[in-house]
Amino acid sequence: MKYSKYVSLFFLLLSLQSCSDFLEQEPGTQTSIDELLQNKTGVLQALTGLYSELEANIRPERFAVYADLQGGNIKFAPTASGSLKGQISTPSNIEQLYSFEDVALTSNFQTFYDSSYDLINQANLILEYTPALTDATDAEKNQIKAEALAIRAYAHFLLSLVYSQDYKYTADASHLGIVYSTESIKAGIQYPARKTAAETYSLIITDLQTAIANYSENSLLKGAAYSFFNQKNTKALLARVYLQKGDWENAYETANDVITNSGVSLTSKENLVAEWEKPDLPISEILLEFSIRKDNEGNVSSSMSQVFGYSTDINFQKYTASNDLVNLYESTDLRKQLFLVKPLFTLVEGVQTNVNFNFTKKYQDNAGYVAFRLSEMYLIRAEAALETNRSDLAMADINTIRARANATLLTETTGLKENIFLERRKELCFEGFLFFDIARNHKDVSRNDGCLANICSLTYPSLKYVLPIPTYNTNLNPNLQQNESY
Template sequence: MKKIPFLISILLFSFYSCSDFLEQEPDEQVSIKQQLATKEGVLQAYNGIYRDLEAILSGNFAVYADLLGGNITFTPVISNKEISIPAKFLNTYSFNSKENKLDFETFYEDCYDLINQTNVLLENNNSFIFLSSEENNQLKAELLTVRATAHYLLTLLFAQNYNFTVDASHLGVVYNTNTVIAGVDFPARKTMAETYTLLQQDLENALQLYQNIQLLGGLEVSYFSVISTQALYAKIALQMNDYPKALEYANKVITSSYKVLLTKNNYILEWEKTEAPVLETILEFSAPRNSSGAVSSSLANSFFGYNSNQNYKRHVASGDLLSLYSTNDIRADLFLEQQLETEKNGNVALESYFFTKKYQVSPGTLFIRLSEIYLIRAEANARLNNTANALADLNIIRERANLLAINNTNNLLEEIFLERRRELAFEGHLFFDIARYKKDVIRDLGCIATVCNLSYPSNFFILPIPFASVSLNQNIKQNEGY
């Protein structure tokens, strides 16, 4: 029996973002009104929104920040043993994207499609009389959080970091709080200050609505909740340089007793599990499964997995990253070293490559875990000159990794930056941390891009808005330099 997904026949900013609704056989098409006429239909639609969000996060975005920041390099192609840039990152990796030659055009379209789907449900929320008031409020809270998440992801790739201008008056993204109809609506980009205000409104409204119930089956950590939304708020606030809010919400998560940090003794073992999330996971979207219940796609089989010397993926740790782990750092054991045949100057020889153990077998798509929240609180405290508290959180993470505590605060922010790079490697943070810190990109060991290094500030710290979006909407202004 063919599944009928929740589909919206609205063109979103480009010729290529029409919903698959238009491609269904006529007898399979289901109108929005029909889809949302029952509780089963609404939950089916909302489950589809989570699937789409997971697909966005587990797609090319999953390696973007580590690749551009310098944590990732490449294995040789199995067929010819040559090291080359994967085609899907050919332009991005060398900071050579063009509006009509953009590796992340689909990412842009998919985020706005997800936002539009979310807005459809929000706009029809009052008609869901088959849901209890608690269920309706929980649904609305989760939808608002999804909407905020999708807009936040867009800011990371298509807008300069919040402190790029003193008052954040530079361009952010189009922030849609209503469904958009092609040829009728022509929204303009907000400033980053306005974008963050709207993000805050969505998150704060959501936090007022949560009912502490779960609408869909599966693991609790697979869906937004009060705790995971507070964690998301802390994450977004830090990236937007709102240190008081980052501190406030990080503290709420840490003091909730909802999760506890991995210990020194179970740290490696937790990451080596096959499918279950590591114990300190706050939010991890479930990997899709096929009809037999097996995981059909994951970060392992897309980017990071190693099965044999004839079956492995292309993304491994760079020499730059590996050099940051001292011999007594237990996190150095999170890499699987393998000797692979590699062509160099016409000769084939065995070379060592280091696959991350964070995503082997069939993991879900990790988005937030407790260690990140401790490091958010550390940085927020450091930037607010609460140095003793910042040191305390930093040292919790360091000592768990078997490193000595730091007592000197002279380079505290730099130590936090480096600890984030070591602890959160392969979790999608580095390039965004570099932008927030206003650092230069320096990629030395293993970089094969035509442009390996990039000085801050630069137009090329962000991607261009896709050509189709700019050409169809005269109100959308292109990013500088494109």
């Protein structure tokens, strides 16, 4: 408990202070870090805290809705009560980015940017102190290292999706990537510059490959195994990175490895809807879902339902499915049953009426953040097969997902690339993919149903496919180049 208290305090201080503040602390603070991370107990407490920080960075509203919101899967529910009851408006904390008008000085994603580099710094501290542990075996130290590396790579990858144009934006990926931090901020002022996109992806891949080579059988942390990085879900992340990069051979082989050797099976057709409707446990095909925080009595203080949830007709969240998405499903598609269709009191051009809104069943009750599940691997393998001239294998994988959903099977490979894109949109909705898939495929953004933004469409390529780096950070680091147009 003593270590837990001190480590939690230490990481809280890190998360609340800027890089410059941390650098200006008295030397005694560094001694306390040495004391906290001098043994296995302290390092494991720190690793537990790192997972908590990661979950707290990607589960809340802004990042959780970003890709689906920008891509057109989401529209807003009306205000539930009060003087504004029935009115539909854009939530203020995503209003700028939703209109593709985010401003560097007051960026909606300031917290995400800062928190991402805070947790990367924490991962680096763990990586630097773990090799010197005298009370841990080599296997234990390698396991700690593997998980910290996976988290570091994941955080950098998410940053690259938000702040760097897609990998093939330039022919040689020489456009700006992100700052890739591999050392903790402990002494001296550091002013790192952004890597190119090619360099960024190379560093992400190296971290993931190193992690995969160091895993033991099990995490040393207490909790559900699906809540921690392990070899199989780190390979799933690597497959996603290869897909985003357009490295088709490696994307195919890595996704195939996960499908074949992970020991996880696709949730059955008969159980698909029921699995998503479970109030606590994740869907059975989960590869990684971060645990949500519970109090001493087992109550959940926050979950994905705080973003997408529906409880009653006067108690629901703002984010619902657009008809742009819902209308993609065939009437027989089981995934169409994964929407709660609710008539809500709405003002339409000043007239009071009831309008149906579709809340996703994926994130009701105590739902956690779905990071990786097996169906994504089938979709990655399908796309990679198509891009390597194996269209028959690609169609077979798409039909596996469609058959599970009771959707009409494909019988010819004509238009398969677009079918794969649409299948990803239907299967992975609200799991953080659509906008990044649009950019990766060099498609245009087209948002119709319920769009309240000043800009509802965006033509690729556009400088607005990425967000501005917050002004505070560019002011702090003179080598940190801002994205164009900001």
